[in-house]
Amino acid sequence: MGKVEIINGVETINGEGFQLTLLDKVIGAARANSVWPLPFATSCCGIEYMGTMGSNYDVARFGMERMSFSPRQADLLIVAGTISKKLAPILKQVYEQMAEPKWVLSVGACASSGGIFDTYSVLQGIDRVIPVDVYVPGCPPRPEQIIEGCMNIHRLVKSESLRRRYSDEYKHLLKKYDLNDE
Ligand code: SF4
Numbered sequence: 001m002g003k004v005e006i007i008n009g010v011e012t013i014n015g016e017g018f019q020l021t022l023l024d025k026v027i028g029a030a031r032a033n034s035v036w037p038l039p040f041a042t043s044c045c046g047i048e049y050m051g052t053m054g055s056n057y058d059v060a061r062f063g064m065e066r067m068s069f070s071p072r073q074a075d076l077l078i079v080a081g082t083i084s085k086k087l088a089p090i091l092k093q094v095y096e097q098m099a100e101p102k103w104v105l106s107v108g109a110c111a112s113s114g115g116i117f118d119t120y121s122v123l124q125g126i127d128r129v130i131p132v133d134v135y136v137p138g139c140p141p142r143p144e145q146i147i148e149g150c151m152n153i154h155r156l157v158k159s160e161s162l163r164r165r166y167s168d169e170y171k172h173l174l175k176k177y178d179l180n181d182e
Helices: 023-032 044-052 088-097 108-113 143-159 168-176
Strands: 003-007 010-015 018-020 037-041 076-080 103-107 134-136
Touching (some): 010 023, 023 143, 037 044, 037 088, 044 076, 044 103, 044 108, 044 143, 076 088, 076 108, 076 143, 103 108
Parallel strands (some): 037 076, 076 103
Antiparallel strands (some): 003 010, 010 018
16 A cells, blocks of 8 residues: 655555545646636725736746636636625626636625725625635735635635535525526
8 A cells, every 4th residue: 555645735645556546636736726817806906916916926826827807717706896886796797607616706805895985885795796715804905915815715626525516505505696506
């Protein structure tokens, strides 16, 4: 019997001429290292996100340099900035147009809770219309915090079961948000 090793965060058993691991783990590692983000940036937090995309922070290290402005070619929705109630249905539509599996990163106080804009026109958190996987606090968060949020998304992607999307729990979540599960 071979010994257990961790290779790129994936637990494997290696021996002479063979390597064993779980399909869930391999696919999770592949997905986590090739996330294509869709930036839904509306205000100041969006500028911080642009800073994060600069050469100084080099998100290509994590396989995340390929931006997608089409929901159909993206798997991580990054919402950065104030979302007005008028914009909320558009955000929901963009989320619905993304194919499974997909994740959502809420960047900054405005996207997460409405921030300082406790007014009639501002959505008090995007989780009122779409499910959020990771929240990044701050007004605005620094690029390092945004990268930490992305790392948390990667941890989630790596550890998520392939079958989670077919689970009753996930279907219940989509139903709660009145989202199509097809
Ligand atoms: S959280 Fe602060 S920095 Fe970010 S969009 Fe809102 S007001 Fe601007």
